[in-house]
Amino acid sequence: MSTTRRGFIGALLATPLLARLWPTKEIVLEGVQSPPLAVPGAPEVETFKGARGMSIWSYTADGRMSVPIAGSDGVANLFGGEKRLCMALPRPAKGSDGDCLTLVGANADVTIATEAGADTLSFGPSRAATKLIAMNGEWVLWG
16 A cells, blocks of 8 residues: 555555455466456355376286276276186276276176176277266266
């Protein structure tokens, strides 16, 4: 505040008009702070996550598949060659809602654990792909 302005009126005049009329919302994206936006009734600071992590696995032998770490996505390559792969996919954790797992394979069977038992997803001899999304502790076919 300048020395020529004093008291409440001086402080009011030293404040930008928009800041007096509307609270501002700052957006922080990947550690970079944007200029404030005038949004009536918005919280002062809202933080957004950066890019999601991605794990990629390749399987050439039967066994149990890995699931993405909560908050990340994954790709599983299933290529058994002449031998048909038999894979088991465990249920995702409850905190993994929205995590995606893309299955790319040929000549493979994937048994997906569910609350009611299991479902089987089969890949033929030619390459194919499908995407699963974690929802409430279950894998859901997406698309």
